[in-house]
Amino acid sequence: MSFALNNRAGVSPGTRARVVRVAERLGWRPHSAARALSGESAGVLGMVLARSAGSLGVESFFLQLMSGIQRALAPRDHALLFQMADGLDAECELYRRWWAEGRVDGVVVVDPRTEDPRPALLTSLGLPAVVVGGMADEGAGGSEAPRLSNVWADDAGAMATIVRHLYDLGHRRVAHIAGVAGFAHTERRIASLRTEAARIGLADARSVTTDYTDAQGAEAARRLLALPAPPTALICDNEVMAVAAVSVAAERGLAVPREVSIVSWEDSVLCRTLHPQLTSLSRDTEEFGRHAAEQLLDVLTGGPLRQVRTPLPTLTPRESTAPPPPA
Incomplete structure (x- = not known):
């Protein structure tokens, strides 16, 4: 029977067809572990x-x-x-x-x-x-x-796009609420922010790493917005932290975007339905x-x-x- 179901040699076409019909009626499916032991996918x-x-x-x-x-x-x-x-x-x-x-x-x-x-x-x-x-x-x-x-995307180029957008609006103090330290894309985004800041002459550009959660995103936003010269724009590495940053701005009495601008690295329905709607990087994930x-x-x-x-x-x-x- 196993030879017939696994299309092995030594079984006539007629016998194989009858065995397959019976197996289908019984709802049989190949067992993944058994297939692995036999070298099959x-x-x-x-x-x-x-x-x-x-x-x-x-x-x-x-x-x-x-x-x-x-x-x-x-x-x-x-x-x-x-x-x-x-x-x-x-x-x-x-x-x-x-x-x-x-x-x-x-x-x-x-x-x-x-x-x-x-x-x-x-x-x-x-x-x-x-x-x-x-x-x-x-x-x-x-x-x-x-x-x-x-398969990869250009994180450095994407960060440069965001920084140019904020710079063209007139922002000179920009902070980045980043993801996990040691992740290659996190380090690349941090490095790109520094490179762009030096190239175009931003007065202040800094990054704070987090674990991507709303809790750490909110805590990072609180620390940054409590600085003596707080950033006028926040770049958040996902939409969860961007929404948390909007909430922190509200609790501090800061209007978005009149007093602080916020950008989400990821676009989603959350970014499009929040008030105010979030400026976001868009890609087909x-x-x-x-x-x-x-x-x-x-x-x-x-x-x-x-x-x-x-x-x-x-x-x-x-x-x-x-x-x-x-x-």
């Missing part, structure tokens, strides 16, 4: 998020990313196995276990670090992977770094996820490793940015 891609569940809040990025991944997997009869992990060590241990058990055919890796053990680990395991987001070398595939497929999944599926079928740069996000000005108050 598990039909599953894995993705691990090494953040606390609370840090996701109502942030839309990962939901849209996973939606795009699933959009690519569904026609290929693949599934996405998603799991949270308590830190990078736990994430790496999951990869080892998945590889040993044959649970997944490959993995989608998110949140690249500046010091990241995962590329070397996955390369040593021979577990195919695609990294979502710019790695420490911006996806350039350095000669000494383990090469993995990579579902398409980002679809690109990543298709790239990994291509590698699984013998395709080449590639570094794919997605279009630069566009800034959508809305009600939350305006010229700063008179000095």
Whole structure:
């Protein structure tokens, strides 16, 4: 029976067809562990998020990313196995276990670090992977770094777009409520802010790292807006922290955008329905996820490793940015 269902040699076409009909009537499906032991595809891609569940809040990025991944997997009869992990060590241990058990055919890796053990680990395991987001070398595939497929956006260019928008409005004191320190995209955005500030002559530009939650976003906004010379504009690394910053401005009696402007790095329905509507970076995150999944599926079928740069996000000005108050 197993030879018939797994399309092995030694079974006549007529017998195979009868066995398949009976299996379909009984609702039989191939067992993933058994398929893995026989060397067959598990039909599953894995993705691990090494953040606390609370840090996701109502942030839309990962939901849209996973939606795009699933959009690519569904026609290929693949599934996405998603799991949270308590830190990078736990994430790496999951990869080892998945590889040993044959649970997944490959993995989608998110949140690249500046010091990241995962590329070397996955390369040593021979577990195919695609990294979502710019790695420490911006996806350039350095000669000494383990090469993995990579789908990434230009974080430095996106930050420069935001800074130019604020500078053109007249802002000279700009603060950045950033994400997690050590994440490659966080460090790249911080560096880009410093570079742009030096290039155009901003009087004050600084970054404060957080864990992406509304609580830490609000605390960072309170500290920044309590400075003797507070920033006249805040750039927030996701919409959850941007909304928190709007709330902090209100509790301090500051009008947005007349007294402080706020920009969200991610666009979402939250940005468009809040009052005032948030100026945001707009990109097709579902398409980002679809690109990543298709790239990994291509590698699984013998395709080449590639570094794919997605279009630069566009800034959508809305009600939350305006010229700063008179000095």
